[in-house]
Amino acid sequence: MTNLHWIDIGPVSAIPQQGARTLQTETDRIAIFRTLDDQIFALLDRCPHKQGPLAQGIVHGHFVTCPLHNMVFSLETGEAQGPDDGCAAKVECQVVDGTVRVGLTELQAGLRHAG
Amino acid sequence: MNHVPANIKATKARLVVIGNGMAGMRTVEEVLSRAPDKYDITVFGAEPRVNYNRIMLSPLLSGEKEFDEIVINTPEWYTENNIHLYSGDPVVEVDRDRKVVISKSGTETEYDQLLLATGSDPIIIPVPGHKLDGVVTFRDVDDVDTMLGAAANGGPAVVIGGGLLGLEAAVGLQSRGMDVTVLHLAGHVMERQLDPSAGYLLAQELERRGITVITEADTAEIVGSENVTGVRLKDGRMIPADLVVMAVGIRPNGRLAADAGLAVERGIVVDDVMTTSDPAVFAVGECVQHRGQCYGLVAPLFEMAKSCADHLAEIDTTGYAGSVTSTKLKVTGVDVFSAGDFSGGGETEEIVFRDAGRGVYKRIVLEDGKIKGAVLYGDTSDGAWYFQLMKDGEDVTELRDTLAFGQAFAGGSAGNPLDAVAALPDDAEICGCNGVCKGAIVSAINEKGLTTLDEVKCHTKASASCGSCSGLVENLLAATLGGDYEAATIKPICTCTDHDHDSVRRLIIAKDLKSMPAVMQELEWRSSDGCHVCRPALNYYLLAAWPGVYVDHGASRFINERVHANIQKDGTYSVIPRMWGGLTNPRELRAIADVADKFEIPTVKVTGGQRIDLLGVKKEDLPGVWADLNAAGMVSGHAYGKSLRTVKSCVGQEWCRFGTQMSMSMAVELEKMTWGSWMPHKFKMAVSGCPRNCAEATIKDFGVVATDGGWDLHVGGNGGIHVRATELLCKVTTDEEVREYCGAFIQLYREEARYLERTAPWIERVGLKHVQERVVDDAANRKALFDRFMISQQTAQIDPWAERASEGVDAHEFNPLSMVAAE
Numbered sequence: 054m055t056n057l058h059w060i061d062i063g064p065v066s067a068i069p070q071q072g073a074r075t076l077q078t079e080t081d082r083i084a085i086f087r088t089l090d091d092q093i094f095a096l097l098d099r100c101p102h103k104q105g106p107l108a109q110g111i112v113h114g115h116f117v118t119c120p121l122h123n124m125v126f127s128l129e130t131g132e133a134q135g136p137d138d139g140c141a142a143k144v145e146c147q148v149v150d151g152t153v154r155v156g157l158t159e160l161q162a163g164l165r166h167a168g
Numbered sequence: 169m170n171h172v173p174a175n176i177k178a179t180k181a182r183l184v185v186i187g188n189g190m191a192g193m194r195t196v197e198e199v200l201s202r203a204p205d206k207y208d209i210t211v212f213g214a215e216p217r218v219n220y221n222r223i224m225l226s227p228l229l230s231g232e233k234e235f236d237e238i239v240i241n242t243p244e245w246y247t248e249n250n251i252h253l254y255s256g257d258p259v260v261e262v263d264r265d266r267k268v269v270i271s272k273s274g275t276e277t278e279y280d281q282l283l284l285a286t287g288s289d290p291i292i293i294p295v296p297g298h299k300l301d302g303v304v305t306f307r308d309v310d311d312v313d314t315m316l317g318a319a320a321n322g323g324p325a326v327v328i329g330g331g332l333l334g335l336e337a338a339v340g341l342q343s344r345g346m347d348v349t350v351l352h353l354a355g356h357v358m359e360r361q362l363d364p365s366a367g368y369l370l371a372q373e374l375e376r377r378g379i380t381v382i383t384e385a386d387t388a389e390i391v392g393s394e395n396v397t398g399v400r401l402k403d404g405r406m407i408p409a410d411l412v413v414m415a416v417g418i419r420p421n422g423r424l425a426a427d428a429g430l431a432v433e434r435g436i437v438v439d440d441v442m443t444t445s446d447p448a449v450f451a452v453g454e455c456v457q458h459r460g461q462c463y464g465l466v467a468p469l470f471e472m473a474k475s476c477a478d479h480l481a482e483i484d485t486t487g488y489a490g491s492v493t494s495t496k497l498k499v500t501g502v503d504v505f506s507a508g509d510f511s512g513g514g515e516t517e518e519i520v521f522r523d524a525g526r527g528v529y530k531r532i533v534l535e536d537g538k539i540k541g542a543v544l545y546g547d548t549s550d551g552a553w554y555f556q557l558m559k560d561g562e563d564v565t566e567l568r569d570t571l572a573f574g575q576a577f578a579g580g581s582a583g584n585p586l587d588a589v590a591a592l593p594d595d596a597e598i599c600g601c602n603g604v605c606k607g608a609i610v611s612a613i614n615e616k617g618l619t620t621l622d623e624v625k626c627h628t629k630a631s632a633s634c635g636s637c638s639g640l641v642e643n644l645l646a647a648t649l650g651g652d653y654e655a656a657t658i659k660p661i662c663t664c665t666d667h668d669h670d671s672v673r674r675l676i677i678a679k680d681l682k683s684m685p686a687v688m689q690e691l692e693w694r695s696s697d698g699c700h701v702c703r704p705a706l707n708y709y710l711l712a713a714w715p716g717v718y719v720d721h722g723a724s725r726f727i728n729e730r731v732h733a734n735i736q737k738d739g740t741y742s743v744i745p746r747m748w749g750g751l752t753n754p755r756e757l758r759a760i761a762d763v764a765d766k767f768e769i770p771t772v773k774v775t776g777g778q779r780i781d782l783l784g785v786k787k788e789d790l791p792g793v794w795a796d797l798n799a800a801g802m803v804s805g806h807a808y809g810k811s812l813r814t815v816k817s818c819v820g821q822e823w824c825r826f827g828t829q830m831s832m833s834m835a836v837e838l839e840k841m842t843w844g845s846w847m848p849h850k851f852k853m854a855v856s857g858c859p860r861n862c863a864e865a866t867i868k869d870f871g872v873v874a875t876d877g878g879w880d881l882h883v884g885g886n887g888g889i890h891v892r893a894t895e896l897l898c899k900v901t902t903d904e905e906v907r908e909y910c911g912a913f914i915q916l917y918r919e920e921a922r923y924l925e926r927t928a929p930w931i932e933r934v935g936l937k938h939v940q941e942r943v944v945d946d947a948a949n950r951k952a953l954f955d956r957f958m959i960s961q962q963t964a965q966i967d968p969w970a971e972r973a974s975e976g977v978d979a980h981e982f983n984p985l986s987m988v989a990a991e
Contacts, residue, residue, distance in 0.1 A: 071723035075984045089697045106739040109727040111700040118700035120727040136626045
């Protein structure tokens with residue numbers, strides 16, 4: 054976490070309420086969610102179960118339901134809810150003066166190539 | 169209109185019947201069925217017409233029936249059974265010494281046995297003005313004619329009496345365009361059949377329909393000089409009226425009997441075989457008094473007719489023991505049922521069930537563990553069951569916990585399903601969607617201590633997809649847990665709410681809720697913005713309830729319906745353009761081929777519904793693919809939606825040498841009429857041009873099969889996990905009818921089925937008859953359903969592809985964000 058590279062990806066309003074948009078990085082696609090209470094969360098855009106694109110799921114509360122098999126993940130922790138096991142990878146993000154910022158790893162930011 | 173057959177044999181005993189109504193003629197029918205040659209029968213009727221079904225006067229008034237439809241016995245029937253009918257010639261005197269009856273026209277007829285079935289008279293309150301023109305009763309076809317004559321001019325009408333008959337008259341007149349006020353002396357309407365709670369609900373419904381109900385209204389005077397102009401109440405209120413209907417009750421007609429010296433109290437006194445005080449004279453129907461009781465309903469008359477006929481045919485009989493009666497109000501769309509004694513008090517106990525949202529009220533009165541009476545409002549489907557339990561004097565102590573929920577919860581029906589599921593081997597597949605077998609479910613139940621369907625869904629995924637195996641899973645739970653399993657009586661939509669689908673739908677309308685936040689607020693949702701289970705359902709219910717008003721909420725739709733394509737396992741999408749009725753042409757095929765080349769679409773496949781599927785389209789390419797398909801004239805095929813999917817066709821009379829109708833053009837027409845409509849679940853149709861049924865219409869939600877003279881319309885088929893053949897809805901002759909029945913059926917499904925419930929399980933749940941009553945038997949309702957469907961279609965038939973390809977709708981869905989700057 055020490056070497057996160059923060060990038061601006063635009064205003065909060067660019068992401069629909071109870072929805073998500075994606076950000077393609079060098080290595081992964083990141084899903085950035087906006088909840089009904091206008092909080093922003095980010096997870097890698099693949100579920101731990103079958104790599105489902107979480108950004109396409111239904112956002113409710115601080116959760117997202119995967120579009121492939123309806124597993125529910127916490128946006129806060131990435132943990133699967135209920136009896137399902139698994140954890141979606143969490144991505145650091147913050148909102149500064151109405152602008153969404155995402156913290157990328159060196160690999161994601163393309164600053165270093167995977168060995 | 170006298171039918172006097174020529175071949176009379178004087179040797180037979182002579183049975184004379186006074187009264188050509190329902191009781192008299194039913195007795196004659198019963199006698200004929202027991203002893204066809206025993207009697208030479210003569211019937212006198214006061215009305216100048218054949219025998220008709222008096223309880224159908226209400227539908228006659230409202231226009232739901234014609235006179236011909238309510239005739240019970242035609243003139244031919246009288247002739248065929250050698251019955252002399254003197255209609256319009258009432259008997260004015262019975263001379264018991266000479267055993268002769270004398271009619272108004274002076275005809276004298278001898279009898280050996282005499283049957284009195286003189287019925288009852290409507291009670292006329294002798295207030296000033298009761299003889300004015302425009303004051304009628306509601307007792308026979310002539311009254312209905314008078315009422316229809318008045319209704320033709322519109323204007324105000326007053327019905328005095330808020331009992332069964334009065335309310336039916338009020339609704340009939342209101343539907344004929346009159347402005348109706350009901351005056352009722354008691355504190356609530358139908359007080360003899362309903363308790364105050366049900367009476368309140370009924371009065372509310374009548375008010376909603378535009379009928380004014382004034383209770384505790386005591387009529388002082390009917391006002392007018394020649395024609396009636398109004399009714400004045402004792403409290404001084406004046407209600408204008410061009411027509412006044414007196415429907416305050418009936419009085420047994422025992423005049424003729426009394427004049428002849430027979431014992432008459434309130435009615436003609438009879439014993440258990442319907443004999444009067446003269447052993448040669450019998451009486452049946454509303455004119456009699458049996459064990460102190462007089463009846464005004466049809467069921468007791470028929471029971472009396474049987475006992476009387478047994479006696480007349482000299483068959484041993486236990487006789488008539490009096491009737492336990494039940495009543496139903498014959499007003500379309502209002503379900504009211506009552507039976508027995510529901511006054512309560514004393515040693516009785518009661519079970520009350522209320523659902524204010526759905527307008528359902530049930531009250532069952534018990535005494536010594538047996539049902540003594542019942543009042544049902546809003547949901548009367550179990551009326552017959554309660555009534556049977558009551559008549560049989562069955563002990564219902566065991567059923568008590570679920571009694572209010574009706575027969576479906578009483579269990580023990582058709583071939584014990586628990587035994588069936590217990591007998592399955594461990595490797596039997598229960599959930600086809602997720603490939604879960606019985607053993608896996610049973611061990612999850614045992615090892616993880618699961619007790620509910622939802623828990624089984626969570627842990628095993630069984631029944632978590634299409635849900636069609638949920639019944640099986642519940643049976644497995646019951647079989648595994650034994651007595652520890654209690655089926656939830658109300659199945660909430662999800663954990664966000666205690667409401668089930670049906671109550672949410674009703675409340676959306678009843679409380680005029682027009683947005684998702686309104687529903688969640690008013691219905692006390694436990695979560696802030698629902699979940700992936702309830703939100704799509706609510707979105708659909710709101711769309712269906714408020715077409716053109718409610719704004720679709722994209723964030724509450726599954727991804728497929730949000731981006732108008734089908735998500736695949738790798739996150740790419742499939743695109744299926746619409747091909748009306750399964751027809752295409754070179755231009756469309758070229759456009760599809762070009763699109764596949766241009767966007768490097770890896771797989772092109774023909775679907776089961778006669779369409780072409782482009783698989784493996786990247787999400788960001790979707791608008792470009794659609795733009796090219798739009799340019800060739802194609803629109804969204806909705807292969808991704810809970811909506812009209814495809815109308816499959818065979819080549820029909822257009823090409824086929826066996827075809828009897830134009831199935832291709834019918835398929836195209838139906839698809840053009842119905843595409844774009846959102847539904848509880850996906851909806852598939854097919855049209856076959858002859859009974860060979862090459863389009864496989866009998867496994868579709870709505871299947872049309874041509875016959876020589878028209879079309880057979882089938883519903884409720886499914887070719888999925890559980891193959892279910894359709895049931896025949898009805899046969900029609902014209903293309904126009906096919907369209908109307910199709911639209912009406914879809915609308916009924918849209919309005920009544922639960923979200924994610926296909927037509928097959930819906931029809932299994934409500935029964936085909938329920939559908940037929942609303943779509944086939946009731947032409948006005950069918951038309952209304954069709955009209956509502958077409959109204960909803962006005963805002964549904966907008967191509968979602970075009971909006972997104974060229975108008976930029978939901979652009980955020982298709983464009984990824986980009987990195988603006990890195991530190």
